[in-house]
Amino acid sequence: MKVSNNISISKSGFVFDSKTGESYSLNGIAKEIMELLVEGRSEEEIIEYITTKYDVSPELFARHLDDYIQMLSHFNLTENE
């Protein structure tokens, strides 16, 4: 999974999809994860990074990450590699 090339994220967590014209607001953690996805980190790497940094179990976070990625895909913010 790769975040679409048309996506730009501002420092405040505002996301703009330049192909569709849609915009979204991310909270702090959503922005952090999105930035990791844009960097091209794998889901495993993101789970390791977040669970090391924050007090959350890998199982619980993996479930939330999966939901988040599904949501990105639903809004056409991802591309298949």
Next chain:
Amino acid sequence: MDKLKITVAITGLNNTDNPGPGIPVIRGLKDSELLDVKVIGLAYENLEPGIHMHDHVDVSYMIPYPSSGTEAYLNRILEIHQEEHIDLIIPNLDAELYTFIKLESILQKHNIKTYLPSFQQLDERNKGNLENYGKKYNINVPKGTTITSYHEINHLKEEFDYPILVKGKFYDAYVAYSKEEVISHFNKISAKWGLPVIIQEYVKGTEVNVVALGDGKGNTIAAIPMRKQYITDKGKAWGGVTLNDDKLLTITRNLIKDSAWKGGMELEMIRTNDDKYYLIEINPRIPAWVYLAVGAGQNIPEALALLAMGKEVKPMFNYEIGKIFIRYSYDLIGDMADLEKISIQGKI
């Protein structure tokens, strides 16, 4: 460099909640660093806001509706020309284009320039001809037909699945989910815009639009794609954003190349979830949201005026992506004396 001084007459000053393109076109012209424009407003109603916007429109005149006949229309234009020495007319309303194209050569003899598509170009993109247009220019279009009577509504279910779109020949479009709704929309539209009424397959997706300018030789001088972000109950954009959509721009450039389109145009397309584009309408003139294009870096009204004046204009390719416009309403304060002048003397 000295600016080119020109007098431009402009229609579509109805800057209401269903705005004509006149004021945005004027803003583009007034922003120009190449042109020094005197704006002559041509109005059909004495409360068209543009008449009363004295910082945009230098002088305004009342003109008769095109339906009053070509001769009466021409006579009034020439009467105004005697006073103002018009160099160029930019008509901005669909319903007057036929008249202006018809008058093009006569106006030219009086040194009044226009920059318009040909009759053939205007006619072939009519909403009722869209299917043939799609075939000719290799563009996907929704299935469509025209109807002129109730009787034909009964047979629509053989050709179309509901919902369908019911459209007027110039303006208005409604979604109908049943035969009863088609009848209701048919009555409303035919009373307002006449017959035929257009029936179109409803294509699910996102509406995206392009404002473009063709030079009549197949070159696209300017083109900017936009998506409406907020739509009023009249279906008009109240906010929009410029897009990065190469596929849409390629479709636009190919269409202008193949049709040798001359003048401003707006393409209304639907982008489906599987990234297919369907042409739903071509407006044969500059749209009311053109000032977004100016703000994004392509001054289309200026380019049109320069081309009309015989100047060379190089095609523009760059524009800012993610530029937005937001419309607003604003109360102008005027005097009854102004209304008196425009109503009695036909000039202000």
